[in-house]
Amino acid sequence: MKENKHTPCCSIAPPDLLARLAIEGSHEQQEAAVRALATSAAMRSQRAVVGRLNRQFNLNMGQMMGFTISADRKLTVYDTQNNGRTFLPGVRIRGWGEPAVEDQGVNEAYDGSSATYDFYHDVLQRDSLDGAGMELISSVHYGVGFDNAFWDGGQMVYGDGSGRIFQVGALTRALDVIAHELTHGVTDYTAGLIYSKQAGALNESLSDVFGSLVKQYSLKQAAADADWLIGEGTLVPELGKALRSMSHPGTAYSGDRQPGHMDDYVDLPDDNDPRNDNGGVHINSGIPNHAFYLAATALGGYAWEKAGKIWYQTLVARLRPNTQFDEAAQATVDVAGEMFGAAEQNAVRNAWQEVGVLT
Known part of the structure; x- marks a missing residue:
């Protein structure tokens, strides 16, 4: 398969909106938009490599990065503690079947991933993103006031929102945002539609x-x-x-x-x-x-x-x-x-x- 040099990190925030705010927004919005754009660009090459390897060599990169596949559902939420991509996935906070914790963002990421898994499993008879029980990994509190959420080719990553573009905490509260980003994983493992x-x-x-x-x-x-x-x-x-x-x-x-x-x-x-x-x-x-x-x-x-x-x-x-x-x-x-x-x-x-x- 020809390498797709255009595959970026699939993020929920439309980049043209961020670009417009970086130029025309308030001073606070300009700062937040530039930070979001720069972080998304930094993730671009990683997702391009992961997605290409997944499709070209039928590899499960989540498993290769230490995540697991099992007959039982696997779902884990980590806290990046406001660090960046070198700290991913972060500190393990909650796994499948474990009780809710004090951190609402962790619980929302857990619940949203679980609901997405249930939909694909119960309605479409698909076992996780890859169809083979892939562990659903989420990392919350990515960066400082980061205005985006994205699928990086192997896991979900959520910023907290700055309150200037995205409302604080909104990205883990929105079930359709979570399911949207996880579906990029399904597409990676099936059609592999190029991002262009x-x-x-x-x-x-x-x-x-x-x-x-x-x-x-x-x-x-x-x-x-x-x-x-x-x-x-x-x-x-x-x-x-x-x-x-x-x-x-x-x-x-x-x-x-x-x-x-x-x-x-x-x-x-x-x-x-x-x-x-x-x-x-x-x-x-x-x-x-x-x-x-x-x-x-x-x-x-x-x-x-x-x-x-x-x-x-x-x-x-x-x-x-x-x-x-x-x-x-x-x-x-x-x-x-x-x-x-x-x-x-x-x-x-x-x-x-x-x-x-x-x-």
């Missing part, structure tokens, strides 16, 4: 899809009743209500550039400028996000029962590293027909036609 342009936007969209579904599943919430927001309440109020809206792309926060239709696709270069977002991976993900929302609400009921299973089967069996929007769309249409029938197939096709990906 349309393939990268599909990568981001799939994480939003399953992040939202984990939240809906935990609330036992029907598609018609869900808010379809990603990271609601994580940003400080003056910036916006959420990180993304799957039902109304482009409305989540001030300066949100997400399109909901191919007519508004943002063609950006994949360069080292965070304003260009690796060719628009967080920006253009609004298009497949909206297609999933339309399909799920058209199918009705609980979104994980049909739409979620269609998208999951497409991820694990049909997508490849360089899959483009139209290829992914057609794959979901085909899978819908194979799994359920003509009515479901038509609903999925109509959704992709409504966002301009299929004609």
Whole structure:
């Protein structure tokens, strides 16, 4: 497999938002944004190597780094004690089946990882991220007031938020943020979508899809009743209500550039400028996000029962590293027909036609 030189650390904060705040924000926001961007850049090469080895040589890097695989669930939360990446994973605080501790961030990371595992296991019959019982590792209190959370190729890492961009403690409170980032691990172990342009936007969209579904599943919430927001309440109020809206792309926060239709696709270069977002991976993900929302609400009921299973089967069996929007769309249409029938197939096709990906 060709090496993907563009694979960065997959983080929840849109880099174009951070870049804008680094230039246009208040003095406090500028400082926080620059710190978040610099830390994310430092993690970029590590995740590129880990993800490539996982796919190219079928290695479980979490296991190689000392984490375990077992017939029993494995889930451990560490405290980095405000240190950086050289201290990862940190000091062990809580393992699977152990009681809650005083540190709320530890408990939230534990609960969110557990809920994500339960969803994949109970709904999709997948045993952890790799499908083989991989230990779910989380590290909290990363850095000082770090405004991001990310999957580094082998584990989850959470900053506390500075209160200038992200609310303090919000990143571990948001179940959909946790599930979003962990789903990057599922994608690493399956399709291996490169983190660039349309393939990268599909990568981001799939994480939003399953992040939202984990939240809906935990609330036992029907598609018609869900808010379809990603990271609601994580940003400080003056910036916006959420990180993304799957039902109304482009409305989540001030300066949100997400399109909901191919007519508004943002063609950006994949360069080292965070304003260009690796060719628009967080920006253009609004298009497949909206297609999933339309399909799920058209199918009705609980979104994980049909739409979620269609998208999951497409991820694990049909997508490849360089899959483009139209290829992914057609794959979901085909899978819908194979799994359920003509009515479901038509609903999925109509959704992709409504966002301009299929004609």
